[in-house]
Amino acid sequence: MASTLRLYLTCIRNTLEAAMCLQNFPCQEVERHNKPEVELKTSPELLLNPVLICRNEAEKCLIETSINSLRISLKVKQADELENILAKKFLRFLSMRAEAFQVLRRKPVQGYDISFLITNYHCEELQKQKLIDFIVQFMEDIDKEISELKMSVSTRGRLVATEFLKQF
């Protein structure tokens, strides 16, 4: 289990290191505009092959690159209904505060739980290695966070139920 996680994260890290080669590229269609090409997908010559890395049926990571931007979409593991709800709420909480994260996308791509959009400007201001470390760390921490949340919900539920049933 743990070794597959390590391999999965290594694969994503290597792919990101190779894919994060971004440069400034003004929009070809409209003068004086500069848009992330991976979002618009107007010119096929500016896009690289999208890569889908699956760990198993439930977890996957889609990495789409273009000349000036890179989009990473993640689907986190959701074992049961409770984890489903917790993951959705938690990731929505993060996505709403996307401004603070800079590289986060406000809405995840269709079919995924959370998305990152990294542009050439981010690569100029921030260090590429640290960005990749952040993404991989994020993936590790998400699983821990959701397990913690689930455990606290079950504990609270158990306490409440015990208290309530004491009166009977």
Added chain:
Amino acid sequence: MMAGAEKFVEADNAEAIITRIEHKSRKIESLLKQNKPVEALKTALEGSSHMIRDERCKSANWIVVHRALMAIKDVEGMFSSLDPEYYDILMKYLYRGLSTGDRPTCDQCLRIHEKLTERAGLGCILRSLADTVNTI
């Protein structure tokens, strides 16, 4: 002009290519029985001519490569006998395997991917991302 001529040749050759792939698949089965997984993988990767545009041929080729990949037990040993010219095309097939989502395939592909990146470097990954013309 040339591209048009190639397309013509393609359509006629689709059947020929599929026959070739079936022939390759039989050869691979026999190599696997003889306990030679690396040779089987080399045979599978060899014929993958980049001019194949037909989806059926690509799928047939993928099935054959998948069979050879899953039979590999010793990844380190495989790399010591695999020629570097096969690295790029192997990387493309690994990414195809990773996109399937099937657990044993993904496990195997992740294992091989780590070792292949150590051997071939990030350039190999980038070539597989950047090659939009010869997709696998």
